[in-house]
Amino acid sequence: MGEQHREISVAEFFEKNRHLLGFNNPQKAIITCVKEAVDNSLDACEQERILPEIHVSIDDAGGDNLRFQIKDNAVGIDRDVIPNIFGKLLYGSKFHKLQQSRGQQGIGISASGLYAQLTTGNPVKIYSKKKGQEDTNMFKVRIDTQNNEPEIIEDRVVDDYDFQHGTSIEMEIEGRYTTGHHSVRNYLKHTAIMNPYSRIVLNEPDGNTIEFPRVSQTLPPIPKEIKPHPHGVELGVLMRMLKNSSSRTVSSFLQSEFTRVGRTSADKIVEKAGLSGKERPLSLEKSDIEDLLEAMQNTSLQNPPTNCLSPIGEDLMEEGLRKELNPDFVASVTRKPSVYRGNPYQIEAAIAYGGDIDEDGRYEALRFANKVPLLYKRSSCATTEAIKQTDWSRYGLSQSGNIPKGPVVILVHMASVWVPFTSEGKEAIAQYPEIIKEMKLAVQKVGRKMKRYLSKKRKEKVLKKKRKKLSAYGTAMAPALEKLTNVEEDIIRKELMETLKKEYGKEAGINGGDS
């Protein structure tokens, strides 16, 4: 048996399991590729305080293939890391950081390259020009899947590339360009709603150009990188942190490696753990570490800082929905930050009703994780679960089963230093109960606002009907009353109108106004 055993490279693994990365079929493949590249561009721009400007061009490349190019105005990529970024899976700068970003796993863009070479045999072509430098680096990179290492096909410096600074990626893949819900266009539209400080231009294969203009000139603040919170760490991780620590004492280890642990909290924790705090981190026995962990988890500490999060905010959410959907009513909420497994996160929700929104059938969901639209796996997503667990009839909507119906769009956004996706393809948010609960509170909040709007609307409708009735009644009664009272018909009509006005607030007239 022994001789048959061998290591499996992570690239081989995902080549065979490419559906896990979002490459299930040609239609989804092109969306996934665009998504991974756009996510990286937006992350890079925000990090460097540049208002993003992204051009996406997609062309037919013959047969079942598409060629695409994605070009940004970020600060470019260091020459020495380019091959690894595009030619090695599980490589990147975001995985080991606790900071909100669109990418987090170091798989996305290299997986696109893997899919490209699998289906068309072609390498990825990268142009990148660092800000302040003259030269543009051009690479053609493949992945040596058996070793998960980049294979550099070409590497040269060009001086005629049309760039101020930034990165441009070109690939050829087996893909199918479609419109509709599952489409590049829809993905970019949703991206524009959530990233209103970006300008995105899409050239479609048929020559059509769509621009999603910048509607805000303000970049959100850079989310801060944070350290782990003592309440969210697991035993195995704590053991590794102690082993790798360069701190001289357990007390200084706690203060330097965790957030929200100062001198006083560190003292409390070590005391609870039956330690002095002066022990060297490496000297702790397993039972000491277990005690330490228990003490960490049972010492009350401030919640993690939330400047590591970058929600979109109520105003921008509403502005985005108004711009794209032209609804009659919009409401939004940004909840306070919360924590799951030690990871800070924040839920936002918005609701749009009426106007240009389609009347027929079920609601439309706009799902986002760290500002990235989620188009697939709706039924496995925590957002969907939160919406389904909400009784929408209480908020004035009709329901079929537990699905709200009507001209309504419900937006849910999770911002976090670590979004728990249900697969490497990052298509749906895993159903942690605490996350679903936060999402429910958010959608219920906007639901209540919508209810007020709908009740008011309904009341106005009833009122209008009543007014119309009374006004008709008055018209018929006035001549009869004239005879009875000898008061002139016109005066009676005027009196009746005044009464109606008092009763029903608005301008109301017999036979007049708003019938």
Added chain:
Amino acid sequence: MGEQHREISVAEFFEKNRHLLGFNNPQKAIITCVKEAVDNSLDACEQERILPEIHVSIDDAGGDNLRFQIKDNAVGIDRDVIPNIFGKLLYGSKFHKLQQSRGQQGIGISASGLYAQLTTGNPVKIYSKKKGQEDTNMFKVRIDTQNNEPEIIEDRVVDDYDFQHGTSIEMEIEGRYTTGHHSVRNYLKHTAIMNPYSRIVLNEPDGNTIEFPRVSQTLPPIPKEIKPHPHGVELGVLMRMLKNSSSRTVSSFLQSEFTRVGRTSADKIVEKAGLSGKERPLSLEKSDIEDLLEAMQNTSLQNPPTNCLSPIGEDLMEEGLRKELNPDFVASVTRKPSVYRGNPYQIEAAIAYGGDIDEDGRYEALRFANKVPLLYKRSSCATTEAIKQTDWSRYGLSQSGNIPKGPVVILVHMASVWVPFTSEGKEAIAQYPEIIKEMKLAVQKVGRKMKRYLSKKRKEKVLKKKRKKLSAYGTAMAPALEKLTNVEEDIIRKELMETLKKEYGKEAGINGGDS
């Protein structure tokens, strides 16, 4: 930016994403651990033609922790691969082979170890005794997650371990032992249905012992390992195969590296590709390779051989269902093998109705992939989709929405050299349209059999009612007829009974028999 970039080990990746491996929560964690170990044991026994005998023991280990041991009677594991098997993710003997087996990714059991050390800090303990050897090797292994390499904590030879031969694994994890649908007990019960040649004993934490006895003494034939089929290969893979080939010519490359390609087919393919066949594999240009691939895909070839598949078979499926469910009616079907993306696969289905099966509510599904029960992610599974796309009212069941209702259990099994799971946790089968179609044909076949049974049952019921009515009628009429005809009442009654018998087949008597 550059200095922050680094490689991410696959162990780090899955430590942070442990929900992808089936370690979402303590209840699921213990099921996943048992599943991975039992899968390996069954694979090893079958491969070595040993009737499996597996003992699973689970104990409380204080706090939220469980300790478990799983011991098999397979042939043991080579000493030099033990550390890698348990201490390195993506390592194994099954990934690179096209052969039906329960494990396929080289992640399962090492992932359990990863979860164990993350939650309890403890290493995995392994005892393994090779068949025909005296000594038992004992290892304690941890995973160095930053490098995805095993760390050997202890390594010694013991001579007092209670073994003929086989492997025993011990771990301590954060886990919660439950009963019900999502439970170790249910997982083993379903395993017993699908692997009736195994004996499995479960010791539960409360001291309870459950035995799933062996009901068949016949091991299924070993599924053969096959080579890839030319119709299922992708360009990138073909390029790599050509690059790594030791064949001297393209023609011999085709014949030696693929299944169903003999001399004649190879000639046809190279001719279609505009090649002579005498080219050296490494010498082909990319355009040649594209032509070659197109020719491979457009040359009609025999389907892949199917001795790489090991279905359970109709008799054993029915026997398993009868034993565990005691139903009134069982039907089953093993479909002919089919192919998706070049991978041979085979669908089996069975249906059980009535008897001890619960009347209330929706049907129960028994889902299997390569004989392994799938307990989670039902709604994302191809099996569920196939059942939902079937109109069960045509087969005599009532439906709520598209969900069949009644005292009915529907079993679907996919056997394949490569089951496309929706996640590394191997919990659901991805919804490839061709696979769903095969599954539908299978469940519809057993549906039709059930329909015949249910119609017959319904007819018998109607008949019974009629007979009862006529018999009562006869009883009342006989005295009147006696007066009219002067024939004795007893004779009239007897005549009537004879008539009923002729009309309605069965023993029928006036006032008699089966009222």
